Amino acid sequence: GAVVSQHPxxxxxxxxxxxxxxxxxxxxQATTMFWYRQFPKQSLMLMATSNEGSKATYEQGVEKxxxxxxxxxxxxxxxxxxxxxxxxxxxxICSAIINRDGYGYTFGSGTRLTVV
Amino acid sequence: xxxxxxxxxxxxxxxxEDVTLDxxxxxxxxxxxxxxxxxxxxxxxxxxxxxxxxxxxxxISGRYSWNFQKSTSSFNFTITASQVVDSxxxxxxxxxxxxxxxxxxxxxxxxxLTIIP
Numbered sequence: 052g053a054v055v056s057q058h059p060x061x062x063x064x065x066x067x068x069x070x071x072x073x074x075x076x077x078x079x080q081a082t083t084m085f086w087y088r089q090f091p092k093q094s095l096m097l098m099a100t101s102n103e104g105s106k107a108t109y110e111q112g113v114e115k116x117x118x119x120x121x122x123x124x125x126x127x128x129x130x131x132x133x134x135x136x137x138x139x140x141x142x143x144i145c146s147a148i149i150n151r152d153g154y155g156y157t158f159g160s161g162t163r164l165t166v167v
Numbered sequence: 168x169x170x171x172x173x174x175x176x177x178x179x180x181x182x183x184e185d186v187t188l189d190x191x192x193x194x195x196x197x198x199x200x201x202x203x204x205x206x207x208x209x210x211x212x213x214x215x216x217x218x219x220x221x222x223x224x225x226x227i228s229g230r231y232s233w234n235f236q237k238s239t240s241s242f243n244f245t246i247t248a249s250q251v252v253d254s255x256x257x258x259x260x261x262x263x264x265x266x267x268x269x270x271x272x273x274x275x276x277x278x279x280l281t282i283i284p
Contacts, residue, residue, distance in 0.1 A: 085272065094258065094276045142210055148270065155202070156262075156272055158212040 053079055053149040057159025064135055064166055072130045072162045074145035080125035081147035085156075086118075089142040101128045135166040169194045171261050171275035179281040180249055187245045188278045190259030194240075196220075201235065201242045202260040202272070212258075218242065246280075254282045 054077040064070050074084060082103050087095040099115075101107040101122035109115045117139075119131040132139055145159040170193040180186045192201065203215040216226060218235050226233050230250075234243045246253055259275040 092279075095274045097271055097273070100271065144210075144212065146272065155200075155214065155217050157214075161210040161212075163210065 053157045055081070055145060055147055055157050055159045057145055057162060059162055060160060061163045062165070064164070066136055066166055067134055069131055069133045070135055070164060072132075072143055072145075072164075074128050074130075074147075074159045076126045076147055079147075079149060081128070082125060083148055084122060084128040085146040086120060086128075086130050087144045087146065089144065089161075091142075095144060098130075132164065135164070137166045140164055140166045169196075169199075169261050169263050169271075169273045171259050171273055173257075173259055173275035173278050175278045176276070177279045177281070179283055181283050182251060183248050185245060185247045186249055186280065187243055188257050188259075188280065190242045190244065190275060192240050192242065192259070192261045194261060194263055196263040198263075200262045200270075202262070203233065203242075203244050204258045204260060206256045206258060206277070208255070215244075215257075249282045251282045251284050254280060256280070 056075045056077055058073050062070055084101045086098045088098050089095045097110050098113045099107045099109045099120050101120045103122045103125050107120035117133055122128040142161050142163050144161045146156050149155055149157050172191045174189055199220045201218045205213040205215055216233055223235050230247045232245045256277045256279045258277045260272050262270045262272045
């Protein structure tokens, strides 16, 4: 239980185009979702916190106009990388808080974005 | 601000050896949660353990054990009789209760563990 489905798992796009990544909570309602970025051989860095029905809260240094986050329902949050550039190539992971059998987090399987 | 330090960037051990991964954390909160996650090459994060700040009991789960010491702000992870399948990157993480329902999870830099057959 408490599964977050993330799609696509892998995407290659041309520089200048936009890419949308979706995260769906399958068997629970996710009021809050977190978006992380992970560069090769580095840790996960929190990009933003998205709350259903309100604007996302971005971490310092993350461009909100470039990384558009929409959390329109309790089961879906999306991250759109706009006008992607090669330096945006990274592994993006979403996460949601769960409170079953205790407090914790569940993670999507990640999206590997390559911008060429 | 919360911070998690994993000083060991990479560790290699021969199969069947025991290995301990260190984690030191910083927080101003008295209530917090600590986590360990495994990230195999596929990238997906695998939850291993959660510990809240009021529970200092050590835990053992099969070949895995965790040592939580508030006095030294450490939450170390030991794998006994290591196996090749244990090869992965391991992350320690911390969550504070600064805003109920909005708790951010801060990750350490990770330790890449390689088990040599």
